[in-house]
Amino acid sequence: MPTQKVAPDSSRRSQSARRAILTAALDLASELGYAKLSIEGIASAAGVGKQTIYRWWPSKGALLFDAFLTLTTEGQDVGEAALPDTGDLAADLKTVLRATVEELNDPRYDLPMRALHIEVVHDPALAAAYQERLDGPLRELKKERLRAARRAGQLAEDVDLDVAVDLLFGPILNRWLQRTGPLTAEYVDQVVDTALRGLRPTPPAG
Amino acid sequence: MPTQKVAPDSSRRSQSARRAILTAALDLASELGYAKLSIEGIASAAGVGKQTIYRWWPSKGALLFDAFLTLTTEGQDVGEAALPDTGDLAADLKTVLRATVEELNDPRYDLPMRALHIEVVHDPALAAAYQERLDGPLRELKKERLRAARRAGQLAEDVDLDVAVDLLFGPILNRWLQRTGPLTAEYVDQVVDTALRGLRPTPPAG
Amino acid sequence: MPTQKVAPDSSRRSQSARRAILTAALDLASELGYAKLSIEGIASAAGVGKQTIYRWWPSKGALLFDAFLTLTTEGQDVGEAALPDTGDLAADLKTVLRATVEELNDPRYDLPMRALHIEVVHDPALAAAYQERLDGPLRELKKERLRAARRAGQLAEDVDLDVAVDLLFGPILNRWLQRTGPLTAEYVDQVVDTALRGLRPTPPAG
Amino acid sequence: MPTQKVAPDSSRRSQSARRAILTAALDLASELGYAKLSIEGIASAAGVGKQTIYRWWPSKGALLFDAFLTLTTEGQDVGEAALPDTGDLAADLKTVLRATVEELNDPRYDLPMRALHIEVVHDPALAAAYQERLDGPLRELKKERLRAARRAGQLAEDVDLDVAVDLLFGPILNRWLQRTGPLTAEYVDQVVDTALRGLRPTPPAG
DNA sequence: AGCTAATCGAGACGGTACGTCATGTCTTTCG
DNA sequence: CGAAAGACATGACGTACCGTCTCGATTAGCT
Numbered sequence: 077m078p079t080q081k082v083a084p085d086s087s088r089r090s091q092s093a094r095r096a097i098l099t100a101a102l103d104l105a106s107e108l109g110y111a112k113l114s115i116e117g118i119a120s121a122a123g124v125g126k127q128t129i130y131r132w133w134p135s136k137g138a139l140l141f142d143a144f145l146t147l148t149t150e151g152q153d154v155g156e157a158a159l160p161d162t163g164d165l166a167a168d169l170k171t172v173l174r175a176t177v178e179e180l181n182d183p184r185y186d187l188p189m190r191a192l193h194i195e196v197v198h199d200p201a202l203a204a205a206y207q208e209r210l211d212g213p214l215r216e217l218k219k220e221r222l223r224a225a226r227r228a229g230q231l232a233e234d235v236d237l238d239v240a241v242d243l244l245f246g247p248i249l250n251r252w253l254q255r256t257g258p259l260t261a262e263y264v265d266q267v268v269d270t271a272l273r274g275l276r277p278t279p280p281a282g
Numbered sequence: 283m284p285t286q287k288v289a290p291d292s293s294r295r296s297q298s299a300r301r302a303i304l305t306a307a308l309d310l311a312s313e314l315g316y317a318k319l320s321i322e323g324i325a326s327a328a329g330v331g332k333q334t335i336y337r338w339w340p341s342k343g344a345l346l347f348d349a350f351l352t353l354t355t356e357g358q359d360v361g362e363a364a365l366p367d368t369g370d371l372a373a374d375l376k377t378v379l380r381a382t383v384e385e386l387n388d389p390r391y392d393l394p395m396r397a398l399h400i401e402v403v404h405d406p407a408l409a410a411a412y413q414e415r416l417d418g419p420l421r422e423l424k425k426e427r428l429r430a431a432r433r434a435g436q437l438a439e440d441v442d443l444d445v446a447v448d449l450l451f452g453p454i455l456n457r458w459l460q461r462t463g464p465l466t467a468e469y470v471d472q473v474v475d476t477a478l479r480g481l482r483p484t485p486p487a488g
Numbered sequence: 489m490p491t492q493k494v495a496p497d498s499s500r501r502s503q504s505a506r507r508a509i510l511t512a513a514l515d516l517a518s519e520l521g522y523a524k525l526s527i528e529g530i531a532s533a534a535g536v537g538k539q540t541i542y543r544w545w546p547s548k549g550a551l552l553f554d555a556f557l558t559l560t561t562e563g564q565d566v567g568e569a570a571l572p573d574t575g576d577l578a579a580d581l582k583t584v585l586r587a588t589v590e591e592l593n594d595p596r597y598d599l600p601m602r603a604l605h606i607e608v609v610h611d612p613a614l615a616a617a618y619q620e621r622l623d624g625p626l627r628e629l630k631k632e633r634l635r636a637a638r639r640a641g642q643l644a645e646d647v648d649l650d651v652a653v654d655l656l657f658g659p660i661l662n663r664w665l666q667r668t669g670p671l672t673a674e675y676v677d678q679v680v681d682t683a684l685r686g687l688r689p690t691p692p693a694g
Numbered sequence: 695m696p697t698q699k700v701a702p703d704s705s706r707r708s709q710s711a712r713r714a715i716l717t718a719a720l721d722l723a724s725e726l727g728y729a730k731l732s733i734e735g736i737a738s739a740a741g742v743g744k745q746t747i748y749r750w751w752p753s754k755g756a757l758l759f760d761a762f763l764t765l766t767t768e769g770q771d772v773g774e775a776a777l778p779d780t781g782d783l784a785a786d787l788k789t790v791l792r793a794t795v796e797e798l799n800d801p802r803y804d805l806p807m808r809a810l811h812i813e814v815v816h817d818p819a820l821a822a823a824y825q826e827r828l829d830g831p832l833r834e835l836k837k838e839r840l841r842a843a844r845r846a847g848q849l850a851e852d853v854d855l856d857v858a859v860d861l862l863f864g865p866i867l868n869r870w871l872q873r874t875g876p877l878t879a880e881y882v883d884q885v886v887d888t889a890l891r892g893l894r895p896t897p898p899a900g
Numbered sequence: 901a902g903c904t905a906a907t908c909g910a911g912a913c914g915g916t917a918c919g920t921c922a923t924g925t926c927t928t929t930c931g
Numbered sequence: 932c933g934a935a936a937g938a939c940a941t942g943a944c945g946t947a948c949c950g951t952c953t954c955g956a957t958t959a960g961c962t
Contacts, residue, residue, distance in 0.1 A: 115919085116916080125940045126918095127940085236476075242453035242462075243449055243477060253403050273481075293959080332910090334909080521816065536934080538923095538925095539934080654868065655888060666825075667818065708912070743913065744915090
């Protein structure tokens, strides 16, 4: 059930224009931030007519989303990827989240990622696409890792995996979005440790 | 350290214009959503010259924030309020969060609240003001309730209260912002139960 | 000296496409008027690719001109036609001019004819083609009739025939183009009578 | 009965912007001709926002017309002017028409005047304004001169003055618009002489 | 009570961007 | 292989807002 119209991609479509647009979109987003990002600017930076953008993307948000999807996953298939599994769940989660935090703290990614999140917060259609094509698959990977942990007896049987993912990954995103506080490795560790404490199986009552 | 310039509020300022503007801002935000909200529209809806807005607020975000702050706390002092404390921490948290969820699900509040969050995500200065004047005080109330619970032995001594607040309240906000899934009472209960499990003191090893 | 490039008319050219284009051009001109007449619209109304138009006509004006030339003279050869000659010059001219006026007043012809005249006023190359292929031949017919009148002693010997044609036919076209006043049979009669008074041979001084 | 909406000219209107726009309009019209004349170009040449043009003029034609009206009559009141009257009607008419022809042949005036005429041919509303504010007053001057001639016994009593004006002035305009032939002093003389022959009182029948 | 200066509503101004339409060229697909 | 279909870069359209700026006309607060 595709929720967001995505380019039908006729064979006549110019692939070079497409790439130039996606690249320009990300570049400008990281230079200018959401508010000053304009279709007009993207078109001119990409050396492309505005109509070529309007022809293939229904909104600035959809374009930004496509740019993220295309340029950040470049070749690698999300479906095939997986979270690290060393057997130590806490360590693995900290590894992943520290990488995330590093990315979020990278000024090169900060602005465009905020722009994308703003669009997602604003536009329900885009939010649906985001869940379906980006967040959903990633969440699946996370749940897969947690399922493995559960099989290894490291997770309580009755824990809802979606809730578990929310507890583990939500706070970091939140703190970044709202700038509630600094995004440090320490914070990551605290979140993982505390959340995992609630997710571990109850020790057999003494 | 006041981060966001707030109206110096000379005595000559027209209070009727101020209220009309704040009201119009919230009303239009809930009618139109963030993207179509314009200073021009607010001025005309409030029956006010544009300059009167630009004179007192430095940005659309600051105005929106002021509107929230003024019209939603109307008289009641945040500092004096407190979270319910029946002695049952889980029940109290569920009560509060269910009320929050109900508000977030109310179409009358959805759009303007999204608008405000978008501004906060976008503008660091506004985010600072938001933390200082809205989110900060509320977080203090939450921490106060958790402190009481800790005194009552319902919370581990070594838990960072900010992390605790993040684990308890973050996931709900996240799910609403990103529309990851439906915001139901069941979800609230699961989050509270699971998070609290990790926050409770470790039972003496058997 | 052919001034306007006219279709070389290769034998491979699709005659059905040609007719569809010319017809669509005239139809749309009469529906929309000059300003809203577009190549794009003509192509789509004719069920034809844009390139097929650009291949055979150098400009919108040339196409419009061709449409007029082809569809209004349809078969009848301008060279063979002639103005009526009943022996009564004034009556013959009034007959012809009243017919002209009727056509100009016909809403079906008004808009496309204005469109053509606008192109002629604007584009010297098209004006040349217009003189050579449309206005010129017609003017020859008019002069021929006047020559006959001169032979019959109804016209002064020293009158320049081009000036005569201008005096007789110019005012009507002018009044139509500029909407200086209503185009009526009475006006036609007045113009013919007054102009002819100046064109007739001077009576032998008494 | 004002037919064309003309700027209400509120007191807040910037006169410097107005003049810059009118000047730029004429200048660009004479540089580029009708087809390439754009509001966008005029705005930018005048150093003015597009909206400032759209605020005060309803169409490109109305602007062009206003530019002509304002900049060519500059101060001098059309109502007060008059055609020369030396007592010799033919000579006076030739004087006036030769001046007209000279202007029409001036490349500086050719293009903008064609642009104006194109708009007039195209747009009935503009044509009405043109008749009311430009052509009408001028025609009145011409008729006034002819009336004087009639009083002096140089014109037949039964001649319709409008028809007379059409016969005398129409052919020159026509030849210019349609480029039927060169606009020379000789042509002017021929037209005046021939037309006047038809307008003079019939000599008492011998 | 009258004066003066800040504030008000209104809205024009130079701009930027919007999203649409048409231009004339080029490329792909089909009959 | 020619014609339809239509993508492309370009550029103008007319509109909406931006943030600044002037206008009188209120409307305080201070002589």
